[in-house]
Amino acid sequence: MPAEWPLLPTNQETADPRFLQQIFVRDQMAEWAKHPLIIERADDIFYWDVSGKRYLDALSGIYTVSVGHNNRRVIDAIRRQLDTLHFSPPMHGTNPVAVQLANLLAQLAPGDLATVKFECGGSEVTEAAIKLARQYHRLCGQAGKFKIISRYQAWHGSTMGSLAASGLKSRKTVNEPLPAGFLHVFPPTCYRCPFGKNYPDCSLTCATLIDDVIDMEDPATVAAIIVEPIGHTGGVIDPPPEYLPILREICTRHGILLIFDEIITGVGRTGQMFAAETFGVVPDVLCTGKGLSGGYAPLSAMICRKPIADVFWGPIAENPGFVEGHTFEGNPISCAAGLAVLREIIERDLCANARQQGDRLRRHFERLRDTYPVIGDCRGKGLFQALEFVADRATKTRFPANPGLGVLVGRRALENGLLCRFDPHWVAFGPPLISTAEQIDEMVALLERSLLEALESMN
Ligand SMILES: Cc1ncc(COP(=O)(O)O)c(C=O)c1O
Structure with a gap:
């Protein structure tokens, strides 16, 4: 440690190449550093x-x-929360703002999506949804249901599980081998149909084929299907209206959980609070993040249907509860930001x-x-x-x-x-x-x- 507090670069100086070499950014760094x-x-x-x-x-x-x-309302809410409680012990319980935000999300989410797990970002929360699906089936006496089906070109996050569910070779290959138990199907890219067909004469092969994949894999081994209602990284893949209802029917028939990754599409982006409403389909688990806190603090949420959450409420001798958690989950500052953002969206x-x-x-x-x-x-x-x-x-x-x-x-x-x-x-x-x-x-x-x-x- 230096004896005196070292001089830091001024804001303007941070663009100097000497300092840029001291930080990893998401972009290709050599290219980015040319015009940082x-x-x-x-x-x-x-x-x-x-x-x-x-x-x-x-x-x-x-x-x-x-x-x-x-946004003044969100900033004031965060300030008030900072004066009251900035962190609560996550191993011992939760805090009022987390419970209030969970309650609000349960009211806003469609159908019986009613129990919330908070995390800090999209990757954590899609990974939590995958874990929830596997543990849910195990608690239901079907531990053999572990496989996760997702789509090529999807992005569900950077952690190893969410990355395994993602479908981008540009981000996966360098990290392989990834965890086992993940398989991929083609997305509904109508503009470039992977089956060489044209909507609406295509009989929605992109959706019905998933039924065949499940059959080939054995439904007794499949835990969940995870999809973004509108895929992002493939170039905003907006499915035809029948696509998600078909997935819903397939999942219900095979006892497979349908997970919507609404990290982008959630919280108003598609013109409804959730894309689940835009498409008229209630998933078993809905993940949201990004816009939920408006970027004012790290926050994401997984909302699951009540009958699924109920399975995690057995006696301690038989049921460990949901085995998933992070230090900053349900952080009061993040939850205060989430509450204020939702209030803004609803009232305006x-x-x-x-x-x-x-x-x-x-x-x-x-x-x-x-x-x-x-x-x-x-x-x-x-x-x-x-x-x-x-x-x-x-x-x-x-x-x-x-x-x-x-x-x-x-x-x-x-x-x-x-x-x-x-x-x-x-x-x-x-x-x-x-x-x-x-x-x-x-x-x-x-x-x-x-x-x-x-x-x-x-x-
Ligand atoms: C659809 C989707 N899911 C998950 C993630 C991962 O979220 P995060 O970067 O907050 O971990 C992203 C991030 O861009 C995303 O777009």
């Missing part, structure tokens, strides 16, 4: 970096800042705003698709929508992936002061639920400008 984005402050739906440049946040940070930056009817601005965004995206032949498809629901790029609309051939038009557009967007999600072949918007019509228009104008500049740079 270091955010210093935020307000409403804007960020400012350490050089003072402003960014319009069309991504809610990463689908998280649901009620905007610098931000689900209705997500529907209204989502419709506006869709009209803009359709206009872009109709104007630019390089846009093959637009899809998504509410304030969660994407554009897919193609080099040839008729054949749906993609641009070369290195870097891909999506990356060129996304990088131009950052230059132009717009934050959106980009991938070699698509870009996505997930703006805060408080976004106004004017702000949506400005986001799309910046995106269009970035697209034109990216196309220009390819010539």
Whole structure:
């Protein structure tokens, strides 16, 4: 330890290459360090970096800042909670705000989704749902039901179990071997049907085939199916309306738990409190995170149906309860943030705003698709929508992936002061639920400008 408190870099100096080498970021670091984005402050739906440049946040940070930056109600609630209780002993019990938030979530979630487990992030909570499914079957005398079915191109998180359920080779291969007992099926990517079919004449092969997979594996060995109602990392995979009801029926028939990963789609993003309502399907377990605390504190929640939770309430000699937990679960500060965020969403009817601005965004995206032949498809629901790029609309051939038009557009967007999600072949918007019509228009104008500049740079 130095004898005196060492001098730290000023905010502006943190962009200096010497200091960047001292931190791991999520991006490819050598590439990122060429134009490091270091955010210093935020307000409403804007960020400012350490050089003072402003960014319009069309991504809610990463689908998280649901009620905007610098939201006074949430900040005041956190301040009050800090003055009362900032941490309660998780091995010995819980705290009033955690119970209140669980109660509110139980009221807001559809059907009999009524018992909540809090965690700190999406990976922890999808992993908890997987553990819950396995322990549930064990408690029901069916310990052989352990396999988890999920989808290629899915993202359920970075911990080993949630990663095993994920379906992205770009993030999995370097970590293999992953835990056993996970298998994958193809997602409902209608624009590029893996079975070469066209909706609605396809008989929903992507869904019905899962029944055959379960049959081949033996239903007595399958614990759960986990899906994002709208898949993100494959480019916002919005399933046809029949898809999730078919999965529900298959799971019920085979005694398999249906888990919805609503880390992104939950808490208003698709225009209803949960995408489960948007699609009219009640899962057995619903995981939510990101927007639940609006990014003000780490928080995620797993909500499970009452009959499933009841199984964990047996006498101590036969039943250990749910064997899962983390130090920061149900943290009072996080739960106070969650309560305040939900109050904002409900009292300001931000689900209705997500529907209204989502419709506006869709009209803009359709206009872009109709104007630019390089846009093959637009899809998504509410304030969660994407554009897919193609080099040839008729054949749906993609641009070369290195870097891909999506990356060129996304990088131009950052230059132009717009934050959106980009991938070699698509870009996505997930703006805060408080976004106004004017702000949506400005986001799309910046995106269009970035697209034109990216196309220009390819010539
Ligand atoms: C659908 C989905 N599930 C799970 C996760 C993992 O969440 P976290 O990064 O909070 O661990 C993410 C993160 O992006 C996600 O998008």
